[in-house]
Amino acid sequence: MLVKPQPVDSPVTTAEPPTLLEIRNIAKSFGKSIVLRDISMKVAEGEFLTILGESGSGKTTLLRIIAGFENATSGELWMGEKRLDGLPPYKRRVNTVFQHYALFPHLTVEQNVGYGLRVEKHSDAEIASRVEQALVRVKMTVHRKAKPSKISGGQQQRVALARALVKRPQLLLLDEPLSALDANLRRQMQVELKSLQREVGIAFVFVTHDQEEAMVMSDRIALLRVGELEQVATPREIYSRPATAYTAQFIGHTNLLRAQVQSGVVRCGSLSWKAHLPDGLALLSLRPENIRAAGSLPSSVRFRGQLRHRAFQGATELLRVECSDGLLFTVRTAARADWSGELEFEFDPADAVPVRVSEGI
């Protein structure tokens, strides 16, 4: 197959990057409980896609279906012209980094990394050189002769990565690989993992329940909620244009405003503003940082309220403000010592984004 060399500095195009994996209408149930419903999405070549969701959202099940450890109840998986579903894991060019690393305890670091090449009966020389490369890449050459029980969690993590990457998969799946690490190491590994992914250029599908982690690392985030796909978008888009009330609340803080729209006018409590929205009930998401102390914006919506609660967060501060009509707002402002009593705030109506109602919110 001919591969066109990519121009180094390509002009900005709107063309989508080529699709690597296509998930078509995947559904899964265990007995009577439905874990995934009708999931469809695409993973592009070289992309870092995060499947984000709370426990019980089905994110790990989706990953296991892609890896081949579970069979979907219905739906298809396509990688180019090849249909993946139905193939056993060892016949897919997909590798997994497991949640608890799953390193073979009886093998050394080196043997663990070489395992996938050894079972494919590559020559000793090739195995040695590829293992060496992989160990260098994850900076584990010093510990090559150690058994997994003798190295730290972060090091085990690196070995697990090297073991999967040495196979040169087309797609790497990572099942909450950082969840067992403590906070500092975890942030460090997030950066390492992301730059490693850029270096090797392999598409990563990364599962996590941590929305911050998802925002930091991903090219795109697929948000799952009790087996359904809420939204697939870039971190910026999913944050500024959440599709549903659940997305808006799960990713960052938000104010959900219940409003009534009539001929282009939005009414919410005693506030009103103009917007191009269909008539009827509307649910609007307004991020706390889009609300400011009144004064600067000409076309803003203003409200007054009593300060009820404040939470200092370092550079910023979250304020709970209650209006006279009972509306509650969360406002993020620069941390200041002298917030108190009645305050006046404003926001740009364009920042109040309409979202779909989610069940239970």
Next chain:
Amino acid sequence: MFSRAYKTVVTVPPLVWVSLFLLVPYLLMFAYSFWSVSPAQTIVHTWNLENYRQLLRVDVYWQTLLRSMWIAARVMLFSLLLGYPLAYFLSFHAGARKDLFYQLVIIPLWVSYLVRAYAWKTILGSEGVLNTLLQYGHLTQHPLDFLLYSPFAVVLTLTHIYTPFTFLPIYASLEHIPRNLVEASDDLGASPAQTFWRVIFPLSIPGVLAGATFAFVLSLGDFLAPLLLGGPSGIMISNIVVSLFGAAYNWPLGAAISLGMLVLVISLLFVSERLEKKWSFS
């Protein structure tokens, strides 16, 4: 943390028990093995090495010990060949029926050893179930006489009796293998057979060693199966010890043989434990 009185109350009874019923008998046996029997059939309490000399010189003891070890080795082999696949199947492929199968393996242990040994007697005898069936089906003209009162019968019965003992430690070690290791192996491109030989089997070696030791050691010291089913050609070393302590009335020689066995078994246990440690990873 605990009071002195509490510690005393908790530790003294088991110590007394062990000294009275284990240590003292062993010491007695040790002493007996250096004494001798007079022509008038009384124990002579003078220290000598005659019993051990006899042990090394008389062929029948050696040959019986070797035969016992050969029988025990076969029992060990067959128990592993039966027990391992069974344990593997239960642990990895039995699904929801796992507990039921497990109970089915355990239930025979509730039946008395004697009953099971006698059961084989009625199956293997010349008028037994097996020979009757074979003749009925015209597979043989005359009853097969190697079935009963032979090393074959002893090996068969001991295998039947000790397979659950081999199965249990193997099953436990297989159950301890994290299943994500199997998935990781699959994921890295290993076929099911490669996964078995490269991951599952190496990690089950401690169980195999423990199971093999059980089968070998328990069979080596067995005297009921050879007594009931062994016949003259199926005599084992314990039968000799039994007769020395009984009809032959030579306690000193019996004690010497027992002590030899004890040393052999303890060294086996020691080696097996070292190997098990070498093969366990946690």
